[in-house]
Amino acid sequence: MNLDDRSNKILEELISNPSITSKDMEKKYDLTRRQLGYSFDKINDWLISKNLPAIERTRQGHFIIDQSLFTKLNMDHTVESADMDILSEKQRVYMIVMMLLSNDELSLNHFTSELDVSKNTVLSDLKRAQDYVGEYDLTIRYSRKLGYVIEGKEFLIRKLLIHVTYKFLEMNNGASRLRNLAAIHENEIIELNKRIAKVENKLNLKFTDEKIDTMPYTLTLVLRRIKKGQKVSSFYIKYEELSDTKEYLATEEILYDIEDIPMEERLFITLHLLTTNVHWSGYLTEQTIPNLMQALDDMLRLFEKRACIFLQDKEQLLNKLLLHVNPAYYRIKYQLTEINHVQDSVSKEFMALHHLVQKSTKPLEELIGMKIPESETTYLTMLIGGWLTRQGDSIQEKVKAIVVCPKGVSVSRLMFSELRELFPEFVFLDSLSVREFQGYTLDYDIVFSPTFLETDKKLFMANSFLEREEKHRLRKQVMMELHGYIPFDINVEDLISIVKNHASVNDEQELSKELLRYINRDDTAAVKTKQVRNPIINLSDLITPETITLKQSVPSWEAAIQTASKPLIENGYIEQEYVNAMVNHYDKDPYIVIGPNIAIPHAAPDEGVNEVSMSLLVLAEGVNYTEDYSINLVIVIAAVDKKQHLKALMQLMKLAGSEEDRNAVIQAGSVDEIWNIIKSYSKE
Incomplete structure (x- = not known):
């Protein structure tokens, strides 16, 4: 993220004159208390993103600044001159896109004249502009009749318009440039600002300053497009969800004297209000979006578990998150989120934190029904990161571990879960295959793996399944290696x-x-x-003579799953839905092969499992699973949770690791022979 001009000036003032008070600052820069407060929050967000200490403000209006900021910011922080008129490459692209969005019949000469650059430069910039609008599934096309135009769905053009207006106003003298470029009269902006102020009162909230600055320009350009007949389709917007909101009534306040605005467009402007970030809200409650507060609470609990951190004053943090996520809910649902790349927004130090936040957003995804985009996860990371800084915690100070297991997803997850319980003070980032490990980009301190890996970090060899004595030995080894002591002698x-x-x-x-x-x-x-x-279930409790099937061959992998599942369906342990899910998902989980000639197809518990169960299909002639494997032993696993079947799975893995017993099962002439081998692996 970048600081705007006002925030930049305030930060420079604080560094050069730390004894200045809030009132002096307001007077010097002609700011309201609210404007200063907003810029101050933005400065602290920026400092946190750079892994720098936030600036505190006392009730008396004084500022407490960490000593390290004076050195760091004097070295790194430079303020762009407000008089600088030379446009950067990116800014020229924004200029071109804005010209295309707000003007008709544009030729190459229009661009060269406005940008004051050569035709070759404009042609290069047009290619970059095409790449930029291409991210919104739009294209720039030229015709002799119309000149240069942007083509694509109007909803996506509006999304681009909202984003480029924001970027435009970040530029030096951006507002005056935009008014000149789009022929916007200042009176139009003043009138819309008055109406937006009434909307704030009606909704009992305060939009963020950057949104207040942007909204009148966005609305002006949107209304112009409507008058030209460039209207959005009703396909994207659900009338029932938006028409009952206070924002819909506020839209009527904005458009009360503007004729011929279709219902779809009123809903679009309502959506724009709903997706606009707010600085403060007096009416926002968890009833505004049902179950949102619960989803946020569940997300924070997941984060605490993954990050090995206890969040203090969680109620305050939840309210702060609610303020941000309420508009984000509509942005995500209607695909109005900004397109950006997390690498550009989050510093290297925050990448691990961002990763952990990202892995904790499942409750939100389930509520909204869509994946949380990178840009929204970035904001969540900033909010949670700022909270951790405030309470004096840091992910950077914790030992970060990864688990690399070549034996398939199920085994890898089990190993990950056991190690996380064994080392609760470590942050476990990921469970990876060897191929995933080779391209892994996050920073980590140690690796656990059952196989040797080329790495410059500390590698600890650990079996996929750890017995009690192995756990004690591994914990001693790791603690001695990392800290030089064994943490068991507690006074x-x-x-x-x-x-x-x-x-x-x-x-x-x-x-x-x-x-x-x-x-x-x-x-x-x-x-x-x-x-x-919760009694431990052994392998012999699940794979019984009734759930073992012997066949010479089957024609396909799908047929193998259907045949192996038959005893479980007949006993009511699973539904046909579960079998269908295994068939549909098999190509998405190539790691279900856990050893030579043996595979464990499975699906999620909520896809048709009634009771924890397993079945075994033995094929004398192997069936092809993808092009890489021939499978003779197919074990269907139906789990109801993450724990009940784990003991049986561990025993199955030991069997899979024995070439002699594995071949004995494949070559067995009867169910009893197989049953005896299964029982031998089921002893406590």
Whole structure:
């Protein structure tokens, strides 16, 4: 992100004159309290994006500035001259696009005259402009009759118009340039500003300053296109969802004296209001969009788990997120989000945080029904990153780990889950195949893998399935390697002293007993307790003689899945829907092959699973799975959650790793022979 001119000047003033007060700043730069507050928030967002400490403002209007900012900003931060009139390459592209959006019958001469550059430069810029509008699925076309025009769906042209207007007004003297370029009278802007101010009062909110600056120009250009007959299609906009909103009534306030505005266009302007960022809102509640607050809360819980961080004052953060995500909901749903690349918006230090936020947005995606775009995830990252900075936490300070497993997605996820439980203080970024690892771009500290990998980071070899003793050994090895100590010798008195420094202790003796019980707990007792709550299911409990099928051959992979699933359908464990899902998804999950001649097709629990179950199809003649594998053993796995089937899956993996027993199953002459081998792997 970049700072606008006003925020730039304020930041420069703070660095050169840190003793200045808010009132002095307002007077010096002719700002309202709200304008200064908005610029101050923007400055802090920019500082956080550069991994720099935010500036604090006291209630008395003074500023607290970290000493490191004076050195860092004097070295790196330069303010563009307000008098600089030379346009950059990008700015010339914005000029060309704006000319195309607001004028007719444009020739090459119009561009050379307006931009004051040669024809060759304009032709090069037109190619860049084509690339730019191409991101919106639009094209620039030239004809002798019409000159240069932008062609494509009007809804997408409006999306481009909104974005390029914002970019245009970021330029030096952008507002006056835009008025001259599009022949917009200042009175038009003044009148629309008055109407927007009434809208703010009607909706009991305050739009952000940049949106207040942009909105009258956007609306002016949109209304012009409507008058020219360039109208949006009703296909994109749901009348029922928008017509009952307060924003629809506010649209009537803006258009009360403008005739011949079709219903679709009124809905589009309503949508523009709904998607506009707000700085403050007095009526925004979780009822505005049902279940939005719950989705945000679920997202933060996922983030806390992935990032190994506890978020303080979560209610305040949720309200701040609600303020941003409410308009983002409509932007995402109606595909009005900005097109940008996260690499341009998030600093290298924030890439890991961005990745963890991105992996936590599933509750929002399920609510909206669409994937969250990069630009919106970037804003979420900035908000959450700022909150972490405020509470003194940093992802950068934590050990970041990845898991690389060549044995397929199911095994890889299981290994990832076990290691995350074994090292709760580490941030586990991803579970990867070897090929994915070779092209991995995020910064990490350590790698866990069952196979040797070429890496300059610390590599810890670990089996795909860890027994209890292996877990103890691995934890000791990793902690000794990273920190030079084994973190098992814990002094209870030291712990109590630390607790007393930060909290009141009502009963020190009872606390000491509880801590001792926890530190010296019997792991085997914990396992027994867990067994009572959720009994461990062995491989022989799921693959039984009734769920084993022997056949000479099948004609296709689809037929193999259908045949293997038959016993589970007959017993009511799964529905046909689950079988269809396995057939449809097989090419999307090439890692279901877990060993030579053996594969474990499966789908999601919500795609037709009634009860945790497994079945085994043994084929004397292998069936082709893609071009790479011939499969003799097909084990259908139907899971109801992420835990119940894990013990059986671990036992199955051990069987898959034994060439002798694997071949014995393939060559078995009866179900009983196979059943005996299955039972041998099911002993505790």
